[in-house]
Amino acid sequence: MASKTCIRSLSFAALTEVLHTLGQPAFRARQLYAWIWQKGALSFAEMTDLPQSLRAVLEEKYSMEALQIDFEQISRDGTIKCRFVTFDGHLIEGVLIPADDRMTACVSSQVGCNLGCTFCATGFMKVKRNLTPWEIVDQVVLLNRAAMKHHGRHLSNIVFMGMGEPLLNYANVLAAIERITAEDGLHMSPKRITVSTAGLAKMIRKLADDQVKFNLALSLHAADDTKRSQLMPINDANSINDLVLALNYFYIKTGNRITFEYILFDGINESLTDAKNLVALCARVPARVNIIEYNPIQEADFQRSQEDQREQFIAYLEKNNIIAKVRRSRGKDIDAACGQLANRK
Ligand code: SF4
Numbered sequence: 001m002a003s004k005t006c007i008r009s010l011s012f013a014a015l016t017e018v019l020h021t022l023g024q025p026a027f028r029a030r031q032l033y034a035w036i037w038q039k040g041a042l043s044f045a046e047m048t049d050l051p052q053s054l055r056a057v058l059e060e061k062y063s064m065e066a067l068q069i070d071f072e073q074i075s076r077d078g079t080i081k082c083r084f085v086t087f088d089g090h091l092i093e094g095v096l097i098p099a100d101d102r103m104t105a106c107v108s109s110q111v112g113c114n115l116g117c118t119f120c121a122t123g124f125m126k127v128k129r130n131l132t133p134w135e136i137v138d139q140v141v142l143l144n145r146a147a148m149k150h151h152g153r154h155l156s157n158i159v160f161m162g163m164g165e166p167l168l169n170y171a172n173v174l175a176a177i178e179r180i181t182a183e184d185g186l187h188m189s190p191k192r193i194t195v196s197t198a199g200l201a202k203m204i205r206k207l208a209d210d211q212v213k214f215n216l217a218l219s220l221h222a223a224d225d226t227k228r229s230q231l232m233p234i235n236d237a238n239s240i241n242d243l244v245l246a247l248n249y250f251y252i253k254t255g256n257r258i259t260f261e262y263i264l265f266d267g268i269n270e271s272l273t274d275a276k277n278l279v280a281l282c283a284r285v286p287a288r289v290n291i292i293e294y295n296p297i298q299e300a301d302f303q304r305s306q307e308d309q310r311e312q313f314i315a316y317l318e319k320n321n322i323i324a325k326v327r328r329s330r331g332k333d334i335d336a337a338c339g340q341l342a343n344r345k
Pocket of ligand 1: 113114115116117120122123124164198
């Protein structure tokens with residue numbers, strides 16, 4: 001039996017054509033499109049203002065390929081980790097991080113990741129496939145439902161920092177963001193979306209040329225090439241100098257915010273020299289810095305920086321007028337923190 005086409009892979013024009021062929025009035029295409037992209041329907045059964053007979057025909061001819069929540073864990077700090085199962089049986093994860101001033105969804109862009117950052121649990125799982133635009137949107141829809149259910153608030157922010165390298169799934173990530181931000185989609189502001197990359201200079205330039213409106217974060221973690229290559233093998237082909245040039249190009253073309261993400265590892269990247277290197281780098285790129293607490297994983301033996309070391313590092317940045325925010329780790333007790341996503345219960 002031929003496999004069905006996913007209804008969400010069709011453009012508005014294609015949907016209009018499908019419904020016309022089925023003898024439906026023109027407004028049905030708008031209704032169907034709104035169910036798919038605005039109301040976040042995950043099945044034809046939810047589309048209650050479409051006639052039952054039409055839903056039955058659509059069900060017979062098309063699939064929805066929707067994500068489903070496979071497993072949900074709630075941390076003591078209110079963070080929620082959702083494990084999702086795709087239509088073809090892959091597992092991915094997304095995290096909802098509540099705070100006083102925001103409700104952030106951290107979403108995945110690929111099943112697994114090939115970049116092999118040495119501190120990251122996902123990096124130990126080879127990539128199986130890219131997520132489709134609608135699988136990325138589904139994560140947002142489902143995490144928004146979890147936000148409403150458990151915290152009574154809607155999502156305010158989205159970060160692409162879950163499983164996978166978003167810029168290696170470029171077209172689908174941009175198509176998902178287009179639907180998330182579109183007026184006839186979820187209508188969220190692109191200023192509330194941050195795409196985080198391990199650092200692919202060529203693709204950062206492509207983002208600039210495509211004039212994207214969302215924010216960009218670089219997982220930096222070391223401001224010299226030798227250390228960064230040890231932590232992130234992708235640095236061998238994308239040196240810090242290459243990244244500086246690409247990020248400045250991005251900033252000039254888009255004016256959008258750039259953030260350096262910097263996880264402090266005990267005895268690795270936390271010395272005064274490391275802090276000086278970071279200050280020197282910040283003089284070359286208009287970026288702010290997020291300092292992130294590390295969460296040890298079973299696959300690697302990195303440890304989190306001691307508190308006094310972390311404070312000295314941050315004090316040095318502040319003395320040199322670098323805006324550095326400390327991101328306390330969230331959801332540690334459920335392996336939902338940065339670098340911990342690996343489909344474990
Ligand atoms: S940190 Fe990101 S890019 Fe690196 S291995 Fe993990 S998921 Fe992949």
